[in-house]
Amino acid sequence: MQAQTRLNLSLLHQDQALFSPHLFLVTLVITPTRTVLFNYSLSQKRTLYLNLAFSSKLQFSARENTERKRRRTRGTKMAFRAMISSRATQQSKWVPSAGVARQMSSWFGHVEPAAKDPILGVTEAFLADPSPDKVNVGVGAYRDDNGKPVVLECVREAERRIAGNLNMEYLPMGGSSHMIEESLKLAYGEDSDFIKDKRIAAVQALSGTGACRLFADFQKRFLPDSQIYIPVPTWANHHNIWRDARVPQNMFRYYHAETKGLDFSSLMEDIKNAPNGSFFLLHACAHNPTGVDPSEEQWREISHLFKSKNHFPLFDMAYQGFASGDPERDAKAIRIFLDDGHLIGCAQSFAKNMGLYGQRAGCLSILCDNEMEAVAVKSQLQQLGRPMYSNPPVHGALIVSTILGDPELKKLWLQEVKGMADRIIGMRTTLRENLEKLGSPLSWEHITNQIGMFCYSGMSPEQVDRLTNEYHIYMTRNGRISMAGVTTGNVGYLANAIHEVTK
Amino acid sequence: MASLAFSSTSASPVALRGRPNKLAIGVAQSGACHVSARGSDRKARLFITRAVAVEKKVSRFEDVAMAPPDPILGVSEAFRACTNESKLNLGVGAYRTEDLQPYVLNVVKKAEKLMLEKGENKEYLPIEGLAAFNKATAELLLGADNHSIQSQRVATVQGLSGTGSLRLAAAFINRYCPNSKVLISSPTWGNHKNIFNDAGVPWSEYRYYDPKTVGLDFEGMIADIKAAPSGSFILLHGCAHNPTGIDPTPEQWTQIADVLEEKGHTPFFDVAYQGFASGSLDEDAFSVRLFVERGFEVFVAQSYSKNLGLYSERIGAINVICSSSDVANRVKSQLKRLARPMYSNPPVHGARIVANVVGDPNLFSEWKAEMEEMAGRIKNVRKRLYDNLSQKDKSGKDWSFILRQIGMFSYTGLNTSQSENMTNKWHMYMTKDGRISLAGLSLAKCDYLADAIIDSYHNVN
Numbered sequence: 001m002q003a004q005t006r007l008n009l010s011l012l013h014q015d016q017a018l019f020s021p022h023l024f025l026v027t028l029v030i031t032p033t034r035t036v037l038f039n040y041s042l043s044q045k046r047t048l049y050l051n052l053a054f055s056s057k058l059q060f061s062a063r064e065n066t067e068r069k070r071r072r073t074r075g076t077k078m079a080f081r082a083m084i085s086s087r088a089t090q091q092s093k094w095v096p097s098a099g100v101a102r103q104m105s106s107w108f109g110h111v112e113p114a115a116k117d118p119i120l121g122v123t124e125a126f127l128a129d130p131s132p133d134k135v136n137v138g139v140g141a142y143r144d145d146n147g148k149p150v151v152l153e154c155v156r157e158a159e160r161r162i163a164g165n166l167n168m169e170y171l172p173m174g175g176s177s178h179m180i181e182e183s184l185k186l187a188y189g190e191d192s193d194f195i196k197d198k199r200i201a202a203v204q205a206l207s208g209t210g211a212c213r214l215f216a217d218f219q220k221r222f223l224p225d226s227q228i229y230i231p232v233p234t235w236a237n238h239h240n241i242w243r244d245a246r247v248p249q250n251m252f253r254y255y256h257a258e259t260k261g262l263d264f265s266s267l268m269e270d271i272k273n274a275p276n277g278s279f280f281l282l283h284a285c286a287h288n289p290t291g292v293d294p295s296e297e298q299w300r301e302i303s304h305l306f307k308s309k310n311h312f313p314l315f316d317m318a319y320q321g322f323a324s325g326d327p328e329r330d331a332k333a334i335r336i337f338l339d340d341g342h343l344i345g346c347a348q349s350f351a352k353n354m355g356l357y358g359q360r361a362g363c364l365s366i367l368c369d370n371e372m373e374a375v376a377v378k379s380q381l382q383q384l385g386r387p388m389y390s391n392p393p394v395h396g397a398l399i400v401s402t403i404l405g406d407p408e409l410k411k412l413w414l415q416e417v418k419g420m421a422d423r424i425i426g427m428r429t430t431l432r433e434n435l436e437k438l439g440s441p442l443s444w445e446h447i448t449n450q451i452g453m454f455c456y457s458g459m460s461p462e463q464v465d466r467l468t469n470e471y472h473i474y475m476t477r478n479g480r481i482s483m484a485g486v487t488t489g490n491v492g493y494l495a496n497a498i499h500e501v502t503k
Numbered sequence: 504m505a506s507l508a509f510s511s512t513s514a515s516p517v518a519l520r521g522r523p524n525k526l527a528i529g530v531a532q533s534g535a536c537h538v539s540a541r542g543s544d545r546k547a548r549l550f551i552t553r554a555v556a557v558e559k560k561v562s563r564f565e566d567v568a569m570a571p572p573d574p575i576l577g578v579s580e581a582f583r584a585c586t587n588e589s590k591l592n593l594g595v596g597a598y599r600t601e602d603l604q605p606y607v608l609n610v611v612k613k614a615e616k617l618m619l620e621k622g623e624n625k626e627y628l629p630i631e632g633l634a635a636f637n638k639a640t641a642e643l644l645l646g647a648d649n650h651s652i653q654s655q656r657v658a659t660v661q662g663l664s665g666t667g668s669l670r671l672a673a674a675f676i677n678r679y680c681p682n683s684k685v686l687i688s689s690p691t692w693g694n695h696k697n698i699f700n701d702a703g704v705p706w707s708e709y710r711y712y713d714p715k716t717v718g719l720d721f722e723g724m725i726a727d728i729k730a731a732p733s734g735s736f737i738l739l740h741g742c743a744h745n746p747t748g749i750d751p752t753p754e755q756w757t758q759i760a761d762v763l764e765e766k767g768h769t770p771f772f773d774v775a776y777q778g779f780a781s782g783s784l785d786e787d788a789f790s791v792r793l794f795v796e797r798g799f800e801v802f803v804a805q806s807y808s809k810n811l812g813l814y815s816e817r818i819g820a821i822n823v824i825c826s827s828s829d830v831a832n833r834v835k836s837q838l839k840r841l842a843r844p845m846y847s848n849p850p851v852h853g854a855r856i857v858a859n860v861v862g863d864p865n866l867f868s869e870w871k872a873e874m875e876e877m878a879g880r881i882k883n884v885r886k887r888l889y890d891n892l893s894q895k896d897k898s899g900k901d902w903s904f905i906l907r908q909i910g911m912f913s914y915t916g917l918n919t920s921q922s923e924n925m926t927n928k929w930h931m932y933m934t935k936d937g938r939i940s941l942a943g944l945s946l947a948k949c950d951y952l953a954d955a956i957i958d959s960y961h962n963v964n
Binding site for chain 1: 561562564565566567568569570573576580595597605606611612615616619622624625626627628629630663664665666667670674679680694697700701702734769800808812813814815816817823825830832833834836837839840841843844845846847848849850851852853
C-alpha cells in the first residue's frame with residue numbers, strides 16, 4: 001500500500017507542480033490504520049503569487065509610464081526572462097532599465113508552464129514518436145483490432161437520422177430531458193420506481209468529468225464542511241476536480257499491491273473509521289486505473305456498512321456495458337445500494353460505451369427524498385452549470401437519446417458494446433497467455449481477473465520508462481495498461497517487452 | 504445481514520428552512536437527536552445512528568432551497584407556458600426569421616453534410632480543442648496577417664461558447680492575478696456576475712448606460728475606469744453591447760484605450776456578436792484590433808452561438824494576446840490546466856462545423872452573406888419599430904435611440920414595473936431590465952409591440 005500511495009503522490013506532484021517542488025507544501029500522514037490525508041497549502045501558493053504579481057507591478061512606476069511608447073529592448077526581454085527563471089529562488093524586486101514601456105512587459109510573466117497532464121500527455125508523446133513499432137496503451141479510448149478508433153454503427157445511424165432535422169436552439173439549462181430520461185433508465189433500471197416517482201434530480205453534464213465537477217461544486221456549496229473520500233488509486237483527474245472545487249480530499253485504501261486485487265479488509269476498515277455521514281467516491285464498475293472491482297457479495301457488505309455509517313455514495317460510472325458487456329450487470333453495485341435504501345449520486349459518461357468521447361455526453365443524477373426536493377436540487381445543479389457553460393452541448397445528447405430511445409438502435413448498441421467488451425476480454429487472455437508462455441516468473445493472473453478497459457500491471461514507474469524509451473510503448477507511469485490499445489498485431493510485442501523489463 | 508430488522512419510522516428531519524447553504528440536519532430517528540451548526544467541528548456533527556438500519560434514508564440535501572429561475576432563460580420558459588395568441592418572446596437572444604422560426608444557417612447544414620460524408624471519428628479533442636478551429640477563430644478575430652498571430656503571441660483555447668470561455672479566463676485571473684478585480688459595465692449580461700462570483704474574482708461596476716439619453720454615459724464610464732485600482736481587468740463588449748445595444752464610437756474607443764493605458768488596466772473583451780452587429784466581421788472586430796495594435800495584453804472571449812447560429816453546440820474560444828510567444832505558451836498551458844477538471848476536453852461537433860465553414864472559401868463567403876442578411880433583418884425591424892413608435896406616440900418622446908443602438912438587443916428604457924406590464928397585459932415576454940431582443944421580433948408584429956411599449960411607458964410607473 002505504501003508503494004502505491006507514493007506512486008499516486010508522484011502523479012499528484014507532477015500534476016500539481018506550479019513552481020519548484022520545494023516551494024510546494026504537502027502534509028502527508030500515513031499510518032497502517034488511518035487513512036491518508038492531504039493538505040495542500042493554498043495560502044502558501046497564494047503568498048507566492050501575490051509576491052510575484054506585486055513585484056511585477058513594482059516595475060511600472062510613474063516614470064516608466066511616461067515612456068510607455070518605447071519599443072522593448074532586447075536587454076529588457078532577457079532581463080525579464082532572467083527574472084522569471086530566478087523567481088523560484090528569490091522574491092525579486094527586479095527594477096528594469098529605464099524606459100521600459102508598460103505594455104511591453106507582460107502581466108503574466110510569472111505564469112509557469114503547466115506540467116503535462118499525466119494521461120493526455122502520454123498520447124501527445126506517442127504522436128510525436130516516429131518509431132514504426134510504437135504502441136499506445138495510454139489513454140482509455142477504445143481501438144479496434146487494427147488499432148483504429150471506432151465509431152459505432154448505431155452512432156452513425158443516429159447521426160444520419162438527426163442530420164438537418166432540428167434547429168440548434170439552446171437546450172434548457174439542465175440539458176436534453178429526453179437524454180436524461182434514457183440515461184436514468186440505463187443506470188437505475190427501465191422500470192425504476194425512483195424515475196416514476198420523479199425523485200431523481202438529474203442534469204445533462206459534460207461527460208463524466210463535468211458530472212463529477214458539478215457534484216463537487218454542489219457539495220462545496222450546500223455541504224461546505226464535507227470532504228470526499230477517494231479510493232487509492234483513482235483516475236488522476238478526480239483529484240483535480242475536487243481540488244479545483246475546493247473540497248478537501250481523504251483517501252481510502254482500495255488496491256492491494258501484493259495480490260493486484262482488492263484490499264477488502266482495509267477498504268472496510270477505512271469506511272468504518274471515516275466519520276459518520278462522509279461522502280465516498282465509488283467506481284461503479286471497471287475501476288480506473290486498476291480494473292479491480294468488488295464482487296457482488298463484497299458490494300453488499302460495503303452497502304451494509306455504508307448504511308450503518310450513514311455515508312453518501314457517489315458512483316462514477318464511466319464504463320457501463322463496457323466492463324462485462326452487459327449494462328445491467330455492470331450497474332449491479334448501484335442497484336444493490338438502491339435496494340438497500342441508500343440515497344445515491346451517480347455520474348454517468350457515454351464517452352466509452354457509446355464511443356462519444358469528443359461529444360462530451362454525460363449525466364449527473366442525485367436520488368432525493370421526494371419530488372419536491374429533486375426539483376430543488378436540480379435547480380441548484382443548473383445554477384452551478386450556468387456560470388460554467390450556460391447549457392450543455394446538444395449533439396452528443398441527441399445521439400444518446402436517439403439510440404436509447406429506439407428499440408432497434410438500442411439492440412444494435414447492446415451488440416456493439418458487447419463486441420467491444422469481448423475483444424478486450426479476449427486480449428486480456430491472450431496477453432496473459434503470451435507472458436506465461438515466455439516463461440515469466442511473475443504471476444499474471446491479475447490481467448484476466450481485472451475487468452474493463454484497464455489493467456494495473458504492477459510495474460514500477462522505472463519499468464514503464466524503460467518500456468517507453470526502449471520499446472516505444474506508451475502508458476501512464478502508474479503501470480496502467482489500456483487494454484483497448486492492445487491488438488492481435490501488437491500483443492506479442494507488448495508481452496515480450498513487459499517480460500523483458502520485469503524479469 | 505438479511506436478518507436485520509428494518510424500522511419504518513423516520514421522524515421528519517430538523518430542517519433549517521429558508522436558510523440556503525446550511526447543512527441539512529441529520530436523521531431524527533426515534534430516540535436519537537442530533538443538531539449540527541454550520542462550521543462546527545466533526546464531533547458535534549456526529550450522527551448517532553441506531554444499530555438497526557432504516558428502510559428509507561432521509562436525504563442529505565433535504566435542506567437545499569429552490570434556486571430562483573434564471574432571469575433570462577426563465578423568460579423563455581414562461582413564454583412557452585403562455586397560451587395567449589399574441590404572445591411574443593423578446594427574451595433570450597436567439598435569432599428568429601421573419602416567421603419567428605429558429606434558423607439554421609445554410610452553411611451550417613452544408614458543413615454538417617460534409618462532416619457526415621467524411622465520417623470522421625469521435626475521439627477526444629486535446630484539452631485546448633480542435634487545432635483547425637483555434638487557428639480559424641484567432642484569425643477571424645484579429646485578421647490572419649495580424650502581428651500578434653504572426654509572432655505567435657496569441658494563446659487560444661477552445662471553450663464552451665462565450666460562457667465557458669469567460670469562465671476559463673475568470674478562473675485564470677483568480678489563480679494568477681489574485682489581487683486584481685474585474686470591472687463590468689452597468690448594466691451587463693446577467694451571467695457575467697455569476698461567472699466571476701463562482702470563479703472567486705471580485706468585481707465592481709463602471710457606469711455605462713445613461714437612462715436620460717438612453718445612450719452611453721461616457722464621462723461616467725471614463726471616470727469609473729480611471730478610479731479603479733491600477734491593473735484591473737476591464738470587461739468590454741466588443742460590439743453590440745448586451746443588454747443595451749449601445750456601443751462606443753471609434754473615437755470613444757480610442758479614449759477608452761488611453762485611460763486603460765494610463766492606469767495599466769488589462770482589457771477583457773466579450774465578443775459574442777462578431778459579424779452579427781453591423782453585418783461585417785472586420786468592422787465588428789474594430790475595438791479588439793485597436794487594443795491589440797496599441798500593444799495591450801488582451802483577453803478575448805468569443806462565441807459562435809449567434810453569428811453561426813450554433814447556440815446549443817457550445818462553441819467559442821478564449822484568446823489571450825500576450826506580450827511574447829513564450830508567455831503565450833505558458834498561459835495556454837495553464838488555461839488547459841483549468842479546463843481539465845471542468846470538462847477534460849471540449850465538444851467536437853461545433854468546432855468542426857466552424858472549421859469547415861471558415862476553411863472553405865465558398866462556404867465562408869456564403870456565411871458572410873447570411874450574416875449580412877440576419878443583421879439586415881434586424882436593422883429593418885428596428886426601423887419599422889421606430890417608425891411605428893414615432894407615429895403612434897403623440898407625446899413627442901424621442902425614440903431614435905432605437906436606431907442608434909446596434910445588435911440583437913434594445914434597451915427600451917422601460918423600468919421593472921413597465922416591463923412587467925408588457926408581460927402581464929400585452930404578453931410580451933422580456934427581461935425585467937427593459938431589454939427586448941429584436942431577433943425575436945418580426946415586421947408584422949412591430950405595430951402591436953409599439954402599442955405595448957407606448958402603453959407601458961406612459962401609463963405605468
